[in-house]
Amino acid sequence: xxxxxxxxxxxLTMIPGPIEFSDPVxxxxxxxxxxxxxxxxxxxxxxxxxxxxxxxxxxxxxAQPYVISGSGTLGWxxxxxxxxxxxxxxxxxxxxxxxxxxxxxxxxxxxxxxVITAEVGDVVPFDKISEQLKSNKxxxxxxxxxxxxxxxxxDVEKISQIVKKESxxxxxxxxxxxxxxxxxLEFDKWGVDYALSASQKAIGVPAGLSISFASSRAVxxxxxxxxxxxxxxxxxxxxxxxxAYESGKPAYFATPAVQxxxxxxxxxxxxxxxSLDERFAKHEKVSNDFKSNLSKLGLKILPLNEKVAASGLxxxxxxxxxxxNDLIAKIGSKGFTVAGGIHKALLGKYFxxxxxxxxxxxxxxxxxxxxxxxxxxxxx
Amino acid sequence: xxxxxxxxxxxLTMIPGPIEFSDPVxxxxxxxxxxxxxxxxxxxxxxxxxxxxxxxxxxxxxAQPYVISGSGTLGWxxxxxxxxxxxxxxxxxxxxxxxxxxxxxxxxxxxxxxVITAEVGDVVPFDKISEQLKSNKxxxxxxxxxxxxxxxxxDVEKISQIVKKESxxxxxxxxxxxxxxxxxLEFDKWGVDYALSASQKAIGVPAGLSISFASSRAVxxxxxxxxxxxxxxxxxxxxxxxxAYESGKPAYFATPAVQxxxxxxxxxxxxxxxSLDERFAKHEKVSNDFKSNLSKLGLKILPLNEKVAASGLxxxxxxxxxxxNDLIAKIGSKGFTVAGGIHKALLGKYFxxxxxxxxxxxxxxxxxxxxxxxxxxxxx
Numbered sequence: 001x002x003x004x005x006x007x008x009x010x011x012l013t014m015i016p017g018p019i020e021f022s023d024p025v026x027x028x029x030x031x032x033x034x035x036x037x038x039x040x041x042x043x044x045x046x047x048x049x050x051x052x053x054x055x056x057x058x059x060x061x062x063a064q065p066y067v068i069s070g071s072g073t074l075g076w077x078x079x080x081x082x083x084x085x086x087x088x089x090x091x092x093x094x095x096x097x098x099x100x101x102x103x104x105x106x107x108x109x110x111x112x113x114x115v116i117t118a119e120v121g122d123v124v125p126f127d128k129i130s131e132q133l134k135s136n137k138x139x140x141x142x143x144x145x146x147x148x149x150x151x152x153x154x155d156v157e158k159i160s161q162i163v164k165k166e167s168x169x170x171x172x173x174x175x176x177x178x179x180x181x182x183x184x185l186e187f188d189k190w191g192v193d194y195a196l197s198a199s200q201k202a203i204g205v206p207a208g209l210s211i212s213f214a215s216s217r218a219v220x221x222x223x224x225x226x227x228x229x230x231x232x233x234x235x236x237x238x239x240x241x242x243x244a245y246e247s248g249k250p251a252y253f254a255t256p257a258v259q260x261x262x263x264x265x266x267x268x269x270x271x272x273x274x275s276l277d278e279r280f281a282k283h284e285k286v287s288n289d290f291k292s293n294l295s296k297l298g299l300k301i302l303p304l305n306e307k308v309a310a311s312g313l314x315x316x317x318x319x320x321x322x323x324x325n326d327l328i329a330k331i332g333s334k335g336f337t338v339a340g341g342i343h344k345a346l347l348g349k350y351f352x353x354x355x356x357x358x359x360x361x362x363x364x365x366x367x368x369x370x371x372x373x374x375x376x377x378x379x380x
Numbered sequence: 381x382x383x384x385x386x387x388x389x390x391x392l393t394m395i396p397g398p399i400e401f402s403d404p405v406x407x408x409x410x411x412x413x414x415x416x417x418x419x420x421x422x423x424x425x426x427x428x429x430x431x432x433x434x435x436x437x438x439x440x441x442x443a444q445p446y447v448i449s450g451s452g453t454l455g456w457x458x459x460x461x462x463x464x465x466x467x468x469x470x471x472x473x474x475x476x477x478x479x480x481x482x483x484x485x486x487x488x489x490x491x492x493x494x495v496i497t498a499e500v501g502d503v504v505p506f507d508k509i510s511e512q513l514k515s516n517k518x519x520x521x522x523x524x525x526x527x528x529x530x531x532x533x534x535d536v537e538k539i540s541q542i543v544k545k546e547s548x549x550x551x552x553x554x555x556x557x558x559x560x561x562x563x564x565l566e567f568d569k570w571g572v573d574y575a576l577s578a579s580q581k582a583i584g585v586p587a588g589l590s591i592s593f594a595s596s597r598a599v600x601x602x603x604x605x606x607x608x609x610x611x612x613x614x615x616x617x618x619x620x621x622x623x624a625y626e627s628g629k630p631a632y633f634a635t636p637a638v639q640x641x642x643x644x645x646x647x648x649x650x651x652x653x654x655s656l657d658e659r660f661a662k663h664e665k666v667s668n669d670f671k672s673n674l675s676k677l678g679l680k681i682l683p684l685n686e687k688v689a690a691s692g693l694x695x696x697x698x699x700x701x702x703x704x705n706d707l708i709a710k711i712g713s714k715g716f717t718v719a720g721g722i723h724k725a726l727l728g729k730y731f732x733x734x735x736x737x738x739x740x741x742x743x744x745x746x747x748x749x750x751x752x753x754x755x756x757x758x759x760x
Contacts, residue, residue: 005385005410007412008416010412011414013413015415017635018414018415018635018638019413020413026410026412029639030385030387030406030407030409032393032400032406033390033400033401033586034391034393034717035393035395035717036397037393038393038717041466069638070454071634073633074449074612074634076611076612077611077613080611086566105611108608108609108610108611115740141733184549200635207416207636208588230457230610231456231457231460231485231489231647232453232455232457232613233610234488235662249736252722254453255452255587257586257588257637257640258587259406259409259588259640260586260639274411325741337415337418339415343388351414
């Protein structure tokens with residue numbers, strides 16, 4: 001897609017979201033005003049919803065995409081307010097900061113939460129999950145597909161198999177904020193019930209949208225709910241709206257973010273111009289090369305276990321003898337924004353690099369590798 | 381502000397929001413990626429928050445602006461989840477569709493809601509409000525400043541005086557979705573406790589932001605709350621975030637909509653380049669001229685009582701003998717999107733024109749008047 005807009009030279013944002021955006025996506029953000037009920041926008045929203053299904057690799061017509069103004073965090077409220085009832089037991093698999101926050105959000109909705117916490121930089125052992133599922137009746141289990149605080153990726157397929165075996169009635173909920181669009185998620189095939197994400201990571205769209213996907217089982221549970229626990233996060237409210245737009249008709253509950261939804265439409269067109277598996281493989285290769293190149297520079301990667309390392313970001317320990325803030329500032333002076341670490345057990349000890357979307361395809365990662373190498377040399 | 385971007389010719393969106401946007405605002409929507417914690421974005425968000433105070437005419441340092449990804453609707457959840465406790469009595473003054481939806485949202489949070497409903501196209505009589513406040517103890521009263529279903533404007537100043545006299549402990553909550561930036565609201569002076577709005581109406585920014593303002597009394601009540609009823613809509617969560625950004629420091633709860641917040645910063649700079657009172661007077665004059673010109677064309681305006689007619693939009697009955705859909709389509713063919721009516725008592729009987737922001741300053745309203753005149757002539 002060619003557009004009459006080229007973004008200005010700027011410091012490249014290579015944090016685990018927001019990521020860099022393509023020119024056509026940013027140009028879509030500047031779309032002149034359209035009524036949220038106009039035929040033009042209805043067509044745009046319809047395309048975005050149809051393609052959101054593809055992003056989750058779903059072909060089940062009874063599963064349901066939701067694109068709502070908000071942030072990834074709103075997805076946690078949607079789970080709490082629609083998929084669990086007060087008092088329900090929920091099993092949270094914690095691989096870091098974001099899993100813990102998800103647990104906190106669910107408690108607001110009176111979930112009775114059990115947390116199994118992984119070792120820092122590792123995932124929760126499968127046998128512990130089996131054991132826990134045997135010992136209690138859980139309404140839902142939550143898996144943070146990629147926890148951006150530690151950059152570990154959980155094996156959703158394997159965990160789903162365990163759940164299906166031990167407790168098939170338990171809803172499988174995936175926090176895919178930092179995974180959808182970069183890590184494989186076979187929504188239907190693995191039997192996931194609800195996966196939530198946000199626009200600003202591997203989906204490649206400026207922040208401002210909660211993007212999520214529910215199985216027919218999850219939708220039924222939400223629609224059958226006797227009492228709503230939220231108005232704005234109510235799937236009872238949003239389901240008919242999404243169905244209307246996807247079928248080419250406008251509907252109103254709250255005004256959609258016309259420009260950001262238009263950007264989503266454009267980004268999904270870009271993403272789906274190759275197969276998702278090709279996209280995941282490309283991200284994995286660039287991520288592996290980056291991690292390997294950093295190791296060659298003497299840097300230590302978190303997690304140490306390569307098998308659980310995410311493809312969309314890399315967490316790196318600061319090297320001995322170099323001040324972390326100085327390193328981040330030095331990399332910044334070379335034109336790249338990277339992020340500090342946020343896991344409470346490792347604060348000030350590591351930094352994080354996001355490599356998703358445009359940055360993977362346009363050679364940003366290779367340039368950044370050089371910038372890190374030069375920064376290390378200059379600080380030594 | 382001059383920017384290297386000029387939006388394409390397009391059908392002018394003259395509905396009661398989303399409104400037309402200026403070129404600099406749309407260009408800001410296409411701002412290249414910035415980290416939500418970057419110094420550039422922190423400065424932008426700081427400016428937006430400082431100027432949001434001015435938009436509400438507040439100088440109370442203990443009052444608090446909130447700019448959150450979401451839509452106007454989210455503001456209702458913020459009220460329900462933070463400013464009332466389950467079982468609290470709330471008095472809703474209903475002037476149409478949006479007031480009734482606000483009542484519905486509050487019930488989700490277990491408010492015990494009483495509604496006083498105005499005659500269609502009129503406001504709630506003051507004596508009824510006094511009477512009701514005398515007969516019950518209300519934790520809060522809600523006023524829909526402008527109900528976009530009927531285009532009537534409620535007298536917030538007078539109602540606030542009544543509340544202060546009859547029940548000073550009752551929190552005064554204003555739905556300002558279609559009033560902030562076009563109708564006068566003296567937040568401090570009138571003693572308002574919480575006013576909620578959205579980006580896409582008179583604030584002149586694409587949809588995607590909930591923009592609201594709380595008095596120190598409302599903030600205290602929210603922070604003292606024992607149990608949260610929402611995670612994403614929790615003022616306990618958002619207050620420290622807003623305070624940090626306003627003081628020039630980043631903070632994290634959920635990723636802000638960097639591009640839309642940048643557009644808000646630009647739009648507030650534009651709005652505050654003249655005095656707010658000048659802005660309100662300009663809107664009032666253009667609105668009065670428009671209404672008067674439509675009357676001259678033989679069209680009947682809702683509300684009939686000019687004193688309660690809003691300045692940001694006009695609701696117009698379809699003339700006898702002309703099919704409403706034909707008229708809207710004919711006006712559309714001349715390059716203007718106007719909106720159908722949504723009040724359930726008058727469905728299919730009227731249409732609505734928004735005249736806020738750019739459309740008021742750039743002569744769109746005059747062009748639309750001509751288009752309506754021509755459309756009527758062609759359909760007769």
